[in-house]
Amino acid sequence: MARYLAARLGYSLITFWVIVTLVFFLMRLAPGGPFDGERRLPPEVEANLNAAYNLDKPLAQQYVDYLSMLLSGDLGPSFRQKDFTVNELVVSGLPVSLTIGGLALLFAVLAGVSAGLTAGLRPGSRADIVVMGVTNIGIAMPTIIVAPLAILLFSVTLNWLPAGGIGSWRHYVLPPLALCLPFAAAIARLTRGSVAETLSEPHVRTARSKGLPMHRIVRRHILPIALLPVLSYLGPAAAALLTGSVVVEQVFDLPGIGRYFVQGALNRDYTLVMGVVVVYAGMILLFNLLVDSTYARLDPRIRLSG
């Protein structure tokens, strides 16, 4: 298991490096400098700006500087928001984004697994048909539709929950719910499939014929096996969840890093966009490592090898 995890860590680090390199050179490939405005800047001013933002050195040198800056945890200054560094913006936005994303993940797993379990234990039953129907629709409803519709229904029409901003706990209900819907649907379908499959395995039949109560069979003999595919889905799901959170932050007007990302993208704030992509990639890789290590602990084929 240690060897497996070490290999995973190695891959993650390599991936992270690839991303950073890709992002860095993409940004430097950009036609025109970041300070090209309506008016041409006097050459001295431009030289000073380039020096301040470390753009006057050879490309290789810039690359090495950027890597060592990243290693010390510095994402550099923001090109557009003159008084802020990217670090400050990320630090101010991260708690909001993590809260929304974490809650959404939690909701998605709770709702998805319980719906999938209900459906999978009785394939073909009415509950199964209802769950599959709802999840089919859930998968086809992207966040850009669910989020505004949720506001229209729960804030504008029913007036139950605030339509945006942050403040009390009531502001943290709709955004994660809107965000989690497609993932809850996907998890429910995965769980349903693997529960139904595990149900017909010989070891479950044995447990049944021993006369074990159903809740115990589910807990001890079905779930640990049936949840493995769900666990490995969480890696890609986290990446998609982050993408979705950009929309949710936009629609619900939440000051998270996703909104900085969009703002940065709209006014070509290179360092900000770069910084947020690096932070996102790092978060996803970290989360994937977490998923992999949990997987390794749960799956005896990995736990017991090397």
Add this chain to the structure above:
Amino acid sequence: MLLITLKIAFTGSSLARFCSIALLAVVILALAGPTLIAWDPEEVDWQALETAPSLSHWFGTDLIGRDLFVRTLIGARVSLSIAIVATLVSVVIGIPWGALAGYLGGRADQIMMRIVDTLYALPFVLVVILLVVVFGRNPYLLFVGLGAIFWLDLARIVRGQTLRVREALFIDSARILGLPTWLIVLRHVIPNVIGPALVYATLTVPGVILAESFISFLGLGVQEPDTSWGVLIADGTQSMQSSPWTLVFPALFLALTVWCCNMLGDRFRDEMERATSRTHREVSAS
């Protein structure tokens, strides 16, 4: 693709039939609708600014009095054509990649598939946005960028198919004749895996539609006066309090299309799996 959809429309189960008919209807409306409707997508009806659906404006009008029905259909045209072109791009990358990995096997296969696995975990839509930031807004960029996200699944599937084909006698004889690897892959492997691969490629269409609408929703993709479902939904979100129809109709079209694509995709996959297991049996029996 179109033939299979038509076949399902006439012979499939009622759900599949509904989906393929709905999908065909969306495509036909997108192609023919805008020319049949009296309103022009950019024409402003000064008598009807932000009006609810009526006989003259079936889906109502937007904030500045443009007919929403014709705009939704134009949006469908844009969204669907981006989806199709991006899918073609993913075919061009994914099939050779998967075929080569599967044919070479061993170390090369491991490395190539490891790259696919690694890319799989990344927030690639954000990288596409990065491309947009760097190179400016450009439809071709959107095609290539989105296609470059969606080749991963295809590469995996093609590799799996190739592993089967690789053992066939005609591959051995091609090798004995001394054909170079690229020629074997191009002439003997790919033609034998391309059928199922193309069917699987259609499964990426709903994914591309969603990704494009996401980027356009954020204001980074298709731009005014051009429109797509993502742009319309973004506009609708702005004005939904006073005129909910501006949100509901484009959202309905997007969700319906994606849902139908998903349902048909599942059907295709089931049928392909049955077909491949049948040919596999026949090959191993002969």
